[in-house]
Amino acid sequence: MKQTDVIFIGGGLNYVGAIFLARAGKKVILIEKNLNHLGGTCLNNGCIPSKNLLHRTKTIFESKEDIFDGNISLNIKKLNNEISNNISNLDKAIKTQITSSGVEIIEGEGILLDEKKVKVNNEIYEAEYIIIGTGAKPFIPDGIEIDYKHIITSNEIFKLEKFPKEITIYGTGAIGLEFASFFAVNGVKTNLMYRKETISTKFHPKITEKLELQLKQIGINLIPNTPITSAKVEKNKVIINDDFKTDMLLVATGRIPNLNIQTDIKIDKAIITDDYFETSQKNVFAIGDCNGKLALAHAARSEVINVVNNINGKKEKLNLNNIPRFIYTIPLSYASVGVKSDKEVVYPLKALGIVSAVKGSENGVVVLYADKEKFLTGAEIFMPNAEEIISTFAVMLSGEMDKDTILKTTFPHPVFSEIIDYATRKIK
Numbered sequence: 204m205k206q207t208d209v210i211f212i213g214g215g216l217n218y219v220g221a222i223f224l225a226r227a228g229k230k231v232i233l234i235e236k237n238l239n240h241l242g243g244t245c246l247n248n249g250c251i252p253s254k255n256l257l258h259r260t261k262t263i264f265e266s267k268e269d270i271f272d273g274n275i276s277l278n279i280k281k282l283n284n285e286i287s288n289n290i291s292n293l294d295k296a297i298k299t300q301i302t303s304s305g306v307e308i309i310e311g312e313g314i315l316l317d318e319k320k321v322k323v324n325n326e327i328y329e330a331e332y333i334i335i336g337t338g339a340k341p342f343i344p345d346g347i348e349i350d351y352k353h354i355i356t357s358n359e360i361f362k363l364e365k366f367p368k369e370i371t372i373y374g375t376g377a378i379g380l381e382f383a384s385f386f387a388v389n390g391v392k393t394n395l396m397y398r399k400e401t402i403s404t405k406f407h408p409k410i411t412e413k414l415e416l417q418l419k420q421i422g423i424n425l426i427p428n429t430p431i432t433s434a435k436v437e438k439n440k441v442i443i444n445d446d447f448k449t450d451m452l453l454v455a456t457g458r459i460p461n462l463n464i465q466t467d468i469k470i471d472k473a474i475i476t477d478d479y480f481e482t483s484q485k486n487v488f489a490i491g492d493c494n495g496k497l498a499l500a501h502a503a504r505s506e507v508i509n510v511v512n513n514i515n516g517k518k519e520k521l522n523l524n525n526i527p528r529f530i531y532t533i534p535l536s537y538a539s540v541g542v543k544s545d546k547e548v549v550y551p552l553k554a555l556g557i558v559s560a561v562k563g564s565e566n567g568v569v570v571l572y573a574d575k576e577k578f579l580t581g582a583e584i585f586m587p588n589a590e591e592i593i594s595t596f597a598v599m600l601s602g603e604m605d606k607d608t609i610l611k612t613t614f615p616h617p618v619f620s621e622i623i624d625y626a627t628r629k630i631k
Contacts, residue, residue, distance in 0.1 A: 204320075204328070204329055205327070206228045206329050206330070207231070207307075207328060207448065208230040208231065208327075208330060208331055209330055209331065209333070209334065210232045210233075210234065210313070210321050210330040210333045210334065211232070211334045212313035212337060213234070213235065213243070213314065213334065213336035213337040213338060213572070214234075214242070214243065214501075215243020215245065215336055215337075215491060215503060216243060216245070216336065216500055216507060217233070217243075217336030217490065217503075217507055218233060218242070218301055218511060219508065220334060220336075220490075220507035220511045221233045221301060221304075222301060222304040222323075223508065224304045224540060225304045225305040227511075229381065229514075231304050231306045231307065232307045232309060232330070233301060233307070233309070233354035234309045234311060234312075234321065234323050235308065235309075235310060236312040236456075238298065238308065238310045238589055239291075240294070241294050241298055242294060243295050243338050243491075244338055244339070245500035246290060246294070246297075247290055247294070248295050248357070248358045249500070252286045253291065253357070253381060253531075254531060255286045255387055256279075256282065256286075256360075257381060257384070259277055259282060260263060260277065262275075262535065263388055263544055264421070264533050264562070264563075265534075265596075268562055269402065270487040273471070274579050276389070276390070278559055279363050280363070283387070287356055289380070290488055301320070301435060302549075307425050309324070311324040314465055315333065315463070315465065315468065315578070317465075317466045317467075318561050319331070319332075321333060331472065332486045332488070332514055333486070333487045334366075334489075334510055335453075335464075335487070335488065335490070335493060336493065336581065337460070337461040337463070337491075338492045338493060339459055339460050339461060339493065340459060341454065341456075341457075341458055341460035341491035342456050342457045342458055342459045343359070343456070344431065344454075344496070345454055346431065346432045346434065347431060347433070347452075347454055348364070348434060348435040351435075353436045353451055353452065354434055354436060354454065355452070355453055355454070356454055357378050357453070357455065360453070366389055366391050367450040367451040368391065368392060368450050369393075369394070369450045370393055370394070370449065370452070371394040371395075371396055371451070371453070371533070372395050373431050373454055373455060373456060374397060374454070374455035374456040374457055375402040375403060375497075376456075376457055377431045377529075377600045378455040378626065379395065380414075381530060381531050381532060382453060382455065383395045383418065383422075383532075384418075384532045387421045387422045387423045388533055393423045394423075394424045394449065395423065395424065396443075398428070398429065398430040399427065399428070400427050401427065402414065402418070402425070402427075404428025405410075406571045406583065407547075407568070409568050410568050410570065410583055410585045413463075413568050413585055414532065414537060417534070417566050418543060419534060420563070421533065424592075430445075431444060432444055432477060434452055441537070442510075458498060458528065460472070460473045460474065460495060461493060462493065462495040462517070466484065468482050468483055469483040471542075472495060473494055473495025474494050476489050476494050478521075479509070479513055479518065479520065480509065488510045490507045490510060491503030491506060491507070493495060496523060499526065502523065505526060506521065524540075524581075525541060525597060525600045527597050529589055529590040529593060531538055531555065534562060534564070535567055535586055535587055535589065536586075536588070536589040537583070537589055538583070538584050538590050538592070538593035539581045539582065539583040539584070539599060540593055540597045541572065541580050541596070542580050542581045543580070543581055544572040544574055544581070545572060545629065546572065546575070546577075546631070547570060547571065547573075548573075548629040548630055549568065549569075549570050550562070550570075550571075550626040551567070552564055552569065552585075552619070552622055553565045553567070553595075554568075554622070555617065555625075557618060560617075561619075564587055566585070567584075567586040567587070567622075568584070568585045568586075569581065569583075569584050569586065569622050569623075569626045570583040570584070571629075572604065573630045577606040577607070577630050578604070578605040578606075579600060579601070579604055579605070579606075579627075581596075581597070586619055586622070587619055592619065592620050595620060595623060596623075606630045608612065609623070
């Protein structure tokens with residue numbers, strides 16, 4: 204049996220924690236089953252490649268205004284090849300960063316055993332601390348016969364060499380909404396199928412209304428109240444619920460944790476942890492998608508840094524409510540941070556002069572939430588570059604700012620972020 208100070212299982216955003224602890228003088232081992240997948244889903248087949256596709260697609264959307272002459276189109280094969288090469292280089296850079304920090308990397312599947320032991324490649328390793336960051340994988344509902352060619356997950360989109368004529372997307376989470384925008388703007392007949400009456404019960408109703416309008420305006424066919432009970436491929440067509448035909452089905456129904464644990468650690472669909480990400484086994488932690496708290500890459504990074512600080516003697520609680528969430532739809536995206544409260548301000552983006560400069564921005568909405576003392580508690584925004592602007596609200600929440608403090612800021616003009624000033628003044 205080999206001894207070390209800390210073992211990290213999974214080389215997604217977990218690698219950040221491994222580097223920090225190694226630099227702090229700990230003897231660290233990082234176990235990753237595929238060294239070509241360092242950086243995890245976000246880098247390899249999630250956030251980074253999808254935003255590459257969406258940023259390019261936004262350019263296509265903007266070029267479709269009738270003030271422009273001619274048409275441009277996206278060569279998806281060429282772009283996916285370029286993305287693949289860039290990711291390969293980033294994977295190598297991360298590996299170099301890890302090893303140069305003194306972290307030992309072991310390629311193989313790490314299996315958590317009893318008494319803070321980990322098995323990998325038939326070797327047993329023991330450590331004072333273990334941090335699990337094994338991520339998640341696409342969830343495929345019963346009845347869907349996936350073949351990864353006609354019935355696919357988001358992973359296969361990054362391997363496409365040409366666009367299908369028609370695609371049906373099942374699910375209205377971030378993956379479903381983002382790729383619906385992607386395919387529709389690129390001229391693919393796009394159906395968005397979902398189980399409920401509206402695309403989301405989590406968004407503010409006004410934002411849901413405007414987002415549904417935007418989806419329709421870019422040509423997406425919304426199909427609500429339609430759970431998929433069966434989907435199979437027949438003669439190169441996908442047959443859904445026995446009577447609906449489409450060329451391709453993207454299953455975007457969420458993700459489930461990757462778990463390979465041979466101990467009595469408590470699990471309920473995901474690994475159960477306390478507020479400090481410690482599992483039911485002392486000094487064994489779980490961060491990121493595998494703990495089921497917040498399936499976001501930047502959340503995983505914040506969580507592992509929180510654990511590292513804990514190990515280094517700086518124990519403090521991470522407020523997950525103050526971690527921004529966003530969905531990159533086109534042309535406007537959705538973002539939120541904080542929590543809702545009874546006091547809310549709903550403000551339309553069309554009040555701004557800059558709206559005329561950006562196609563589709565007239566549908567924008569900002570919703571602010573505040574408490575009785577007029578301290579900001581949360582925000583939901585639907586606007587251009589919402590994923591960038593939401594950070595301003597995150598800073599406000601971390602700084603515990605009230606209305607008067609926020610309004611000490613002078614916002615530039617004309618920009619979309621000045622809506623913060625307009626909306627904040629409406630807090631009563």
